[in-house]
Amino acid sequence: MKDTKESMESSPLLTVNRLSKTYSTAKGAPVQALQDVSFHIRKGECLGLVGESGSGKSTLSRLLLSLERPDSGEMYVHGVPLNGLTGKALRETRKQVQVVFQDPHAALNQRLPIWRSVLEPLDNYPDVTPPFLADVRPNRRETAAKLLEMVGLLPEHLDRYPHELSGGQKQRVAIARGISLRPDLLICDEPTSCLDVSLQAQMLRLLKRLQRQLGLSYLFISHDIVSIRMMSDRILVMQEGRIVDQFPSDQILSEERHLYTKQLTAAVR
Amino acid sequence: MRPIVEVEALCVQALAKRGKDRIPLIQDVSFQIHPGEMLALVGESGSGKSVTAGAVLGLLPNALHIGSGSLRFQGEDVLAWTEKKRRGLLGSQIGCVFQDYQGSFTPFRKIGKQLTEMIRTHHSLSKATAKDLALEWLDQVALPAERVYDSYPFQLSGGQRQRTALAAAMMLRPALVVADEPTTALDVLTGERVLDLLAELQMQVGCAVLLISHDLRHVMKRADTVAVMKDGRIVECEATEMIRRRASHPYTQTLLHARPLLTDLDAGLDWENEEVVSSERHEGVDGVESLADREPAV
Amino acid sequence: MNTWHSIRQSPMTALGIALLTLLVFLTLFGPWIVPNDPLTVQMSERLQPPSWQYPFGTDHLGRCLFSRLVEGAQITLGLAAVVIVTVAVIGIPVGLLSGYVGGRLDTILMRIVDGAGALPEFVVAISVAGFLGPNLTNLLLSIVAIKWMGYARVVRSIVLSEREKEYVLAARVAGGSAWTVMRRHLIPQILSPVFVLAALDIGKIIMLIAMFSFLGLGAQPPTPEWGAMLNDGRPYFQTVPELMIYPGMAILLVVISCNLIADGLRDRLDVRSR
Numbered sequence: 001m002k003d004t005k006e007s008m009e010s011s012p013l014l015t016v017n018r019l020s021k022t023y024s025t026a027k028g029a030p031v032q033a034l035q036d037v038s039f040h041i042r043k044g045e046c047l048g049l050v051g052e053s054g055s056g057k058s059t060l061s062r063l064l065l066s067l068e069r070p071d072s073g074e075m076y077v078h079g080v081p082l083n084g085l086t087g088k089a090l091r092e093t094r095k096q097v098q099v100v101f102q103d104p105h106a107a108l109n110q111r112l113p114i115w116r117s118v119l120e121p122l123d124n125y126p127d128v129t130p131p132f133l134a135d136v137r138p139n140r141r142e143t144a145a146k147l148l149e150m151v152g153l154l155p156e157h158l159d160r161y162p163h164e165l166s167g168g169q170k171q172r173v174a175i176a177r178g179i180s181l182r183p184d185l186l187i188c189d190e191p192t193s194c195l196d197v198s199l200q201a202q203m204l205r206l207l208k209r210l211q212r213q214l215g216l217s218y219l220f221i222s223h224d225i226v227s228i229r230m231m232s233d234r235i236l237v238m239q240e241g242r243i244v245d246q247f248p249s250d251q252i253l254s255e256e257r258h259l260y261t262k263q264l265t266a267a268v269r
Numbered sequence: 270m271r272p273i274v275e276v277e278a279l280c281v282q283a284l285a286k287r288g289k290d291r292i293p294l295i296q297d298v299s300f301q302i303h304p305g306e307m308l309a310l311v312g313e314s315g316s317g318k319s320v321t322a323g324a325v326l327g328l329l330p331n332a333l334h335i336g337s338g339s340l341r342f343q344g345e346d347v348l349a350w351t352e353k354k355r356r357g358l359l360g361s362q363i364g365c366v367f368q369d370y371q372g373s374f375t376p377f378r379k380i381g382k383q384l385t386e387m388i389r390t391h392h393s394l395s396k397a398t399a400k401d402l403a404l405e406w407l408d409q410v411a412l413p414a415e416r417v418y419d420s421y422p423f424q425l426s427g428g429q430r431q432r433t434a435l436a437a438a439m440m441l442r443p444a445l446v447v448a449d450e451p452t453t454a455l456d457v458l459t460g461e462r463v464l465d466l467l468a469e470l471q472m473q474v475g476c477a478v479l480l481i482s483h484d485l486r487h488v489m490k491r492a493d494t495v496a497v498m499k500d501g502r503i504v505e506c507e508a509t510e511m512i513r514r515r516a517s518h519p520y521t522q523t524l525l526h527a528r529p530l531l532t533d534l535d536a537g538l539d540w541e542n543e544e545v546v547s548s549e550r551h552e553g554v555d556g557v558e559s560l561a562d563r564e565p566a567v
Numbered sequence: 568m569n570t571w572h573s574i575r576q577s578p579m580t581a582l583g584i585a586l587l588t589l590l591v592f593l594t595l596f597g598p599w600i601v602p603n604d605p606l607t608v609q610m611s612e613r614l615q616p617p618s619w620q621y622p623f624g625t626d627h628l629g630r631c632l633f634s635r636l637v638e639g640a641q642i643t644l645g646l647a648a649v650v651i652v653t654v655a656v657i658g659i660p661v662g663l664l665s666g667y668v669g670g671r672l673d674t675i676l677m678r679i680v681d682g683a684g685a686l687p688e689f690v691v692a693i694s695v696a697g698f699l700g701p702n703l704t705n706l707l708l709s710i711v712a713i714k715w716m717g718y719a720r721v722v723r724s725i726v727l728s729e730r731e732k733e734y735v736l737a738a739r740v741a742g743g744s745a746w747t748v749m750r751r752h753l754i755p756q757i758l759s760p761v762f763v764l765a766a767l768d769i770g771k772i773i774m775l776i777a778m779f780s781f782l783g784l785g786a787q788p789p790t791p792e793w794g795a796m797l798n799d800g801r802p803y804f805q806t807v808p809e810l811m812i813y814p815g816m817a818i819l820l821v822v823i824s825c826n827l828i829a830d831g832l833r834d835r836l837d838v839r840s841r
Contacts, residue, residue: 103733121741204540
């Protein structure tokens with residue numbers, strides 16, 4: 001156990017170095033969404049990122065997903081720089097970093113049946129066969145069924161359309177899509193904040209189980225410090241585009257915490 | 270002490286578009302709120318909590334109607350009220366705070382104008398006195414009174430708007446304040462401060478508060494009593510302390526387990542292997558949440 | 568039963584579809600059902616009243632009016648269809664590229680659209696006719712030149728709003744190339760608004776073709792185009808008004824049926840009116 005932990009530390013999966021991003025707004029001064037953000041994620045680790053709206057946590061996830069470009073700073077996945085990737089190199093990196101978005105209603109194309117949405121990443125990478133799909137990969141529908149099964153859905157959901165599913169079921173579909181390439185890093189961008197309280201716990205359990213089963217690393221983003229604490233090994237606290245505190249998960253109630261962290265935890269002690 | 274609000278065996282039904290079908294939205298809902306008490310009505314989407322609040326306010330949309338049961342406000346039968354009487358009481362005896370400010374304020378009129386108008390519809394005060402009262406209350410909710418008085422609603426931040434809404438709800442010293450998810454649209458810390466303020470003002474005014482929320486943990490710090498709703502029924506209604514120590518209904522337990530406290534987690538709570546409680550919504554087969562689509566926004 | 572239901576739901580749309588079906592039928596089978604050759608001049612038979620031989624009578628050159636109207640349907644609808652298809656083929660890709668790629672390409676394309684869109688359509692059409700000479704091909708060219716911009720703009724605005732939605736972001740993260748994302752997610756979103764726009768525009772385009780032909784800038788005699796027929800009938804308006812009434816009615820019917828269908832499509836496809 002100790003050995004593995006040390007070997008993890010030697011090779012960070014993701015390294016982010018002094019990342020900054022500024023948005024120019026239509027009126028008024030430009031908004032500095034990220035300022036000098038640096039951190040790393042080790043293999044098999046879940047890093048929690050907590051912050052309120054406008055703290056820059058969504059900007060960070062968009063940069064890591066190469067949906068936008070940073071103004072300055074570097075990002076490395078397995079030591080390979082993410083900055084300025086295009087075409088083939090970008091596609092290569094993308095299969096290692098996948099995402100589950102916040103709003104399950106918006107994350108699925110309303111016109112496509114579930115199985116098509118689930119298979120979208122695998123259809124884009126015909127050469128990728130994750131170990132857990134090895135026996136079904138040649139058959140597209142069987143592959144989709146297996147993925148649905150892994151997130152607790154049934155084969156009969158294959159041919160449904162998004163509007164026929166509940167919010168929780170749609171989020172499960174989004175998770176199935178997120179894990180389908182067995183990415184090294186899965187970015188969970190507020191995956192439970194659109195769901196009812198009782199479903200939130202189910203979704204967290206599912207994500208945790210999948211992380212252990214498949215050996216994934218997570219960047220778990222949320223405004224809710226309790227679910228961050230439940231999911232993460234280490235926690236970053238963001239405020240106004242900066243990381244103000246970072247600590248191992250079990251140190252969350254320690255006296256050494258930043259004032260802002262203490263405020264966030266005060267309500268849920 | 271007579272309760273401010275007495276709801277007894279209340280049933281509200283939705284009239285289906287065609288035919289004579291009546292879909293029950295809430296069934297057999299009973300609770301009481303006494304002066305100075307804060308009752309939190311907790312439930313997830315589709316549980317009927319907003320419909321209940323709407324019934325108490327007499328603001329149910331036309332498609333819904335009260336099937337049976339009784340609703341009393343300060344001993345008077347709410348269902349027998351005329352529209353005129355209800356309007357007279359809303360604002361003066363019953364204050365409301367909604368999730369977003371558009372429930373409380375008209376977008377393109379200045380806050381001060383709206384506040385003084387509210388005061389002067391219920392009390393015959395001069396403009397100057399009404400302004401003084403409004404400023405005093407903006408000050409009470411820790412806002413820069415003069416500046417907010419001259420602002421439009423959209424010029425304020427979400428937290429400032431909810432504070433203003435609290436001032437508007439409390440300034441006529443009502444007997445009851447209904448707060449429908451007042452912090453859902455706000456950041457965590459801002460929301461906490463708004464709830465603190467609500468509790469503080471309640472002490473000062475001595476009114477009863479009906480607080481609607483989807484988050485049980487969130488309300489447990491302030492509410493005296495908690496009523497948990499599920500599928501249109503109150504499954505458990507107890508003093509907060511009782512809920513905290515030994516919630517009896519499995520659904521309440523699910524809600525509590527879904528949002529454990531940090532201290533519990535530090536103590537090694539094994540949330541991952543939680544048995545799926547039987548009352549947890551079954552997601553697998555028939556899909557769509559049972560009442561979620563039917564509950565109209567109130 | 569299903570058909571009956573939808574007719575009861577929107578009787579006006581059904582009426583539009585019925586009218587247009589009739590016109591398309593005439594267009595397709597016109598040459599076989601017309602009683603006379605629409606171009607044969609018989610001065611002995613000029614300005615005849617309706618008869619079994621000539622259902623709507625004859626015009627000032629003794630040509631069968633009914634046969635010319637039917638033949639004109641083919642020309643008018645055919646031309647409008649050609650224009651619409653061309654316009655969509657140009658406008659959709661431009662709008663897609665402009666909205667999806669964004670950046671400098673978007674700026675350049677939209678400058679062109681805004682600049683060209685600032686010119687009134689009549690000025691464009693008349694100057695094209697002036698420079699290149701008045702004939703049908705040039706008229707169609709000028710209509711295409713005016714109309715493609717509207718499609719580009721609509722498509723671009725839809726793409727701009729859709730591309731920020733999570734399902735499109737998810738598709739990009741899932742490794743889809745730009746073309747894959749457009750084909751699978753954006754083009755299906757674009758199609759229904761474009762259909763509605765096209766249905767509305769067909770009416771306008773028929774009007775434009777007829778109008779310019781009436782002014783002598785489009786179809787030239789003896790082509791039995793409805794606008795040109797209106798022009799032909801002008802000198803006889805006092806004595807034989809049917810020469811103008813029939814082609815006028817024909818234009819009116821087509822335009823109305825197109826608009827009815829467009830309204831129905833808009834309701835059915837739930838396209839927000841802009």
